[in-house]
Amino acid sequence: MIFREAEDSDLVARTKQGRIEAYNVLVSRWERRVFNYLVRLVGNREDAMDLSQEVFLKAYQNLARLEDPARFSSWLFRIAHNEAFSYLRRKPPELESAEAPAWRPALEPVETALAVRAALEALPVEQREAVELKICQGFKFDEIAEMLDCPISTVKSRVYSALDSLKEFLAPIDRRGVG
């Protein structure tokens, strides 16, 4: 992680000097994770892709404001968070129920994956985001609090509540021994 941060810092510095190829390396490093974060928040691949592009464009245009290049990833996810919630506020509520399911069935072990996706989908978006940032992206509580501009206690509360819900939702699978 330290090595990665050092590399990100170097790429940020080179991008600030106007070297676009350095920024493209940063994009290729983070695009998949940002896209997955967004797709799980907004529940739509096409919109998540549009938002991902917007996130990286805004990050590029505002890179000069990033004071600590070692914190590029949490700064990037903060932009992604703002874009996602701005999108969710704009989105008409009636479209939410009419849309296709957030995730398409994939080729992984079906029962568990579908149950997990359904469980995540059932969570409030704030809890889903907290789980995504903490468990999937591996950020620390204090980093998430900074990203979301809220107290650490709020982040913890969201993650804990989400875990309780997920635990209950997945209990039947647990009893049958499917994991």
Next chain:
Amino acid sequence: MSCPQENLKDYLLGELAESDREKLEAHLEACPACRTELGRLRLAVSAVKNLPEEEIPYRIAFVSDKIFEPGFWRRLWSSGPRLGFASAALLAAAIIIHGWLVRPAGPSTGELAAMEARIQQEVARRLEAELVPVIESLQLMQKRANLYYRASLEVEGRP
């Protein structure tokens, strides 16, 4: 030790301090209910963590385009030697302002006239000091020449 639910979650998420982790592990040894609870939480965490990632539909890439670039002044400001630029600009501004505010006042017309009169007096004094000895020397040479001429006439007039 009571059964701390939040500690179980922090333990799973790697957010528990070393000393608390050791205490909790000791508690788990003696508490089947907490072990069961930990197992259920672990299933939830690992299920989410192992959820397959979505493939990105296409790669994002930027080309060097003026539309996307942050602008000359922003890039200049964020460049490495920005402090140097800023310091040099401040120093230059300070020199210009200082030069403008405390520039020396020029002499007035009366002072100029007095200065010119003093210069003329000085020139006259120095000329006189230099020329008088030269003139006196020339006059002395002329006298000597006259005396020599008379003496030569007297010599030629002898039989």
